[in-house]
Amino acid sequence: MNSQEGAGVVIHGTAPSIFLRNISKAFGETIALSDVSLDLRVGEVHALLGENGAGKTTLMKILYGLTQPDTGLIEAGGVALTINSPRDARAAGIGMVTQHFSLVKNMTVVENIALASANTFSLDLASVRKEINAASAKFGLEVSPDAVISSLPVALQQRVEILKALMSGCRYLILDEPTAVLGPQDIDSLLEVIKKLRSESGIGIVLISHKMAEIEQVADRVSVLRRGKVVSNSKVSGMSSQELIGLMMGNDEVAVAQRRPTQQLFGDPILALKGISVTTESGELNEVSFDVRSGEIVGVAGVSGNGQAELVRVLSGTLALDKGSVVIEGNTLGQTTPQSLMRAGVGMLGEDRHASAVHALQVMENLVLDCIDNFATKFQLKQKEILEHCESAITQFEIKTTPKQPLGTLSGGNMQKVLLARLFSRKPKVAIISQPTRGLDVMATRYVRSLIMQASTEGTAVLLVSEDLDEVLELADRVAVMYRGAIIGIVDGSTATRETLGQLMAGIKQ
Amino acid sequence: MKPRFALRSSMPWWRGPALIAAAAFVSFLLSAIVVRWAGGAPISAFHYMFISPLQTRFGITESILSATPLIFTGAAVAIAFRAGYWNIGAEGQLLAGTIGATWVGIHAEPLPSIVGVPLILLAGMLFGALWALVPALLRTRLGIDEVVTTLLLNPVALLIISGLLNGPWRNSETGFPDSDVIAKSTQLPIIWPGTRVHLGLALGVIIIVLCWWYVGKMAGGLKLRAVGMAPGAARIAGLPVERTLLVAALVSGGIAGLGGSSEVAGVAHQLTTGISSGFGYTGVIVATLAALSFIGSLCVALLFGLITVGSFSASRALEIPSTIGEFVQSVLLLTVIAALVIQKYRVVWTRGKK
Known part of the structure; x- marks a missing residue:
């Protein structure tokens, strides 16, 4: 070109x-x-x-x-x-x-952009670098040309994608x-x-x-x-x-989302984090402590990359702790594993629903994946019970599917409903829910939020990690704001505003 | 015009079988060219290969006999692949099984059959599983790719056999590098009187049925399939991914090793360096052609047994090389894989730039 x-x-x-x-x-x-x-x-x-x-x-x-x-x-x-x-x-x-970005992750910005426009036999990275700098300045898209893509946060990777498109004219x-x-x-x-x-x-x-x-x-x-x-x-x-x-x-009755009425009567703390510290390549947690009571929704807000992802990984048992402990109903779990958390009654909805779904398995099989042994005798699966379980979940959670459809053929909203159905039908004591409505349409979003509220009303302690401030403000009884791997402040949900949270997210303590 | 693959959105029931039939037809055509080239008449070559073995009892039973080790290796590969554990080491595990079996066989003189036979089978299974253990641990503990490690251990097993046969296990009568004949009490009984078909066939079929039941109908099988299809999602659902992989690897190795016992105790009655003619590798083809189904693996193994026997009779009658059988098997693999792609995708022709 x-x-x-x-x-x-x-x-x-x-x-x-x-x-x-x-x-x-x-x-x-x-x-x-x-x-x-x-x-x-x-x-x-x-x-x-x-x-x-x-x-x-x-x-x-x-x-x-x-x-x-x-x-x-x-x-x-x-x-x-x-x-x-x-x-x-x-x-x-x-x-x-x-x-989904089309960048080669272990190449630098310059190399990626050169790749997109390479049409000659010679490769002049120096001039591409110059062009990148010129284009960055012109369009107000600052990037460091020699950074490796995988080391950049998502926002910057996106910026590189935009720059790449613009530079192709x-x-x-x-x-x-x-x-x-x-x-x-x-x-x-x-x-x-x-x-x-x-x-x-x-x-x-x-x-x-x-x-x-x-x-x-x-x-x-x-x-x-x-x-x-x-x-x-x-x-x-x-x-x-x-x-x-x-x-x-397609209908006119659009209720503006309303904050759920704050419940005054919370039960005992179910989930307690005590001085949790971890260090990974992508981020760290620094002495994170808070608790979530029965019937309470605690929202975790923060600019992406301030430790939320690490927190979720700790609570899903896929990240080892350097220090601190997770306490469930007074029982201290040392190193968490997916199995130990599940046994303690913790349920999980990950931020990437595709990563939690076995696409090629049927909806009904996916629905029992975390409790297969309850649906099997010693020698065989109880197919009939699995089917009945699935049919009742389809009705209860308004999932548009048939039990035997492969999960991968469902739309995002319906797939999310299947995963939520799996989570909530176990009646977990604690639900860790991360970005539950990301990429969902308005109807599905509203439905998913109502499910979360219902679960908490029934006594589940919910930890809601979300980058959607409106979602946090709508659902959370308390909002914990993360900044640089630590909890910088915990605000009451009914009095929190975008402004107060925004300040905390920027690292400014009141 | 240029071609492009696009996912099919609908699949009528007849498309799968029709495509497999088409694949078989195409592979016959391609094989015919090679048969012609080798100086034979394709039609009579195929007659000798696929029809004439089925016309005599000897042909039928010899085909079954050739199929027996492939039933084991096909099942071994299929169960590992279903768990997403890419075991390319069925060959080495089968060979390890033959070592275990021979070790029991040449030391078991005083035992009665009722003890000897189970013992020799158990030994093969254990040695096969043991041979699979190291790559499985490397994979589940350290994340080292099992394709490479299982593959590279295959020639190691063969070299150990060669070392044993040239050293401690050298034939005490002839001095040739093959082992002594194993004790009578450890030789597998013939289950079809007057032929060479032995207990190994029945064991193979039992293994196939057990695998089919376990993977399709039992809780553990659902876990195994989930781990194979999406390990990340399985982990999130609290399934023990590493343990599942480890168990699948060991079971796979055990089945392949049992196939080794079956060969030593059922047919050869001694260990030679040529004990396996690539049964483990052919097992990968068998399982792949069967799309990792167990009943399918049994059928493909029997077909391959037929082709093996048939290609020898075609070779004798028409004076063409017997490797023509391997050629037919390989071409069949390629055309069937192509058919499976066409089953999932359709080819779209788009108008290219002038």
Whole structure:
């Protein structure tokens, strides 16, 4: 492509708008898109809003050449574009940052970017480095060119991806749920970058998102997709978030999320952490102590990378302690293992639902995976009981599936419901729940949160680790804020505000 | 136009069997070319290979006899692979089993059969499991890749046999590098009178049925499958991943080792360096062709037994090399793997740039 043009530091001028016309796409019997039309303009942030499975990602994958439409065409400036591969898309000036980054983890930033634009037999890393520095300055995307990707936090890896796309000379940039993996501060700086790219470089940006606040903050126009169709396309300024949620969900009764009433009567402390310290390559925990009482939800907030992940790993038994102990109902567990925690009554919902799901096994098998022995005689599995257990979970947790479907074929929301059903049907004394609604649509999010509340009402001590401040504020009775591996403060949930938490997350003690 | 793979979203029931049939047909065509090249007539070669052994009792029983070790190694590989433990060492474990069996066999003169036979089987199983233990510990304790370690231990086992046969176990009568004949009381009884089919076949079938029941129907089997499909998710669900892998590795080695006992005590009645003609490696092919199903492994092992016997008769009758049998087996593996890919994916032709 245009490596001669240097760091993509080109004045893009007025590139033609891109029109997607009457795009349809089906996967087997599932219709992902039906007759969708959309126009994209340079210098505009176009938000794509829709529930999970509404077709946003499929539409953008078609635009970026990752998949082909069954019917319909893409044109720019009156000419039909043939986009059969990402290479074609980049040649047409379209770049994309997917949810899963395509970076070689053990290479440096320079090497990764050189890889993307390498089309000659010689490799001039020095000039690529120069181009990176120039592009960084121009777009306000600071990176250190010689850092190895795996050593960078997610936010910076994302920045490298954006830079890579921009340096290939794209005039349109598709960002697929870019904020789903970021903490609040990183989200703010990403939104700033988006604004700057639009107004200073005239890039046309497609922002796929579930989050109303972001859309209101940066988007010019918003298209709402619902079940594979565009149900609305308008200026953001003309829409309220209630209207948008209504369009997206297809009904008008949108209750604004409400804080759950604080319970006054908590039981005894069930889970107590006593001076827990660990050190890993990715982060550390420093003398972390707090407890969670029966019926209480304790939220853990903090900017990503301040020890939350390590805390969860300790409580799932996959990280050895240097110091301190975990106490469950007065019984001190030394080194925690998944089995010892499970035996003590601790249940776990990990942040990556795919990592907790055996995709190729049936839903009913996944549902009993943590208590197989209860569903088996000495010589065989009690298939009938497993099936009955699954059927009742499907009804109780409103899971859209049949018992024998492989878990991997379910949508994110339904998969999460299966994992929650597995967690809560054991009636755990303690539930460790990490990022429960990440990437879920509004309906599923609301449902998952209500499940968590219900479990706590029934007496489970819940530890909720979430980067979604609204979620923490909505659910938590107390909020523990983590900063540099330590608990910097614990705030009462009913009096906590974004501002007070934000200060603590920034390391400022009241 | 350029081709591309896309995941199939729906799968009619007949596609699997139809594709396997197509794969078999294609592999016959490809083999026919090679048979022709070797100077034989393909149709009569296939007749000798697949039909004529089945027309005589001798052909049938010899095919079953050739299939017997493959039943063990196929099951051994399948159970390890199902747990996600990539044991490529069934060959070495089988050979270790033959060492254990021979050791018992040449020292068991005074024992009655009722003790001797179980003892020789047990010894093979133990030695096979023991041979599998080291790579399994390296994998579960230190995370060292088992593909490399199990594979590299195969020639070591053969070298130990060679050392034993040239040293302490050298034949006391002939002085040749093969062991003495094992005690009568440790030789496996013939279960089909008038043929060479021995107790090993029955044991192999029992092992297949036990594995099938365990993996498909028992709690431990569900755990084993979960560990094999997604170890991370299994760990989160509180399953003992390392222990499962260790047990699968040992059971796999034990089954392969039992196959070694079956060969020494059932057929050869002594240890030679040629005791295994790559049964462990062929076991990987058997299990793969059977898509890691146990009943399937039994069927593929029997088919391979037939091909082995048939290729010898084709070779004698048509004066073509008997290695043609191995060629047919290998081509079958390739076409069936291709068929399995086509079963999961479809080929899409897209308009490329001019």
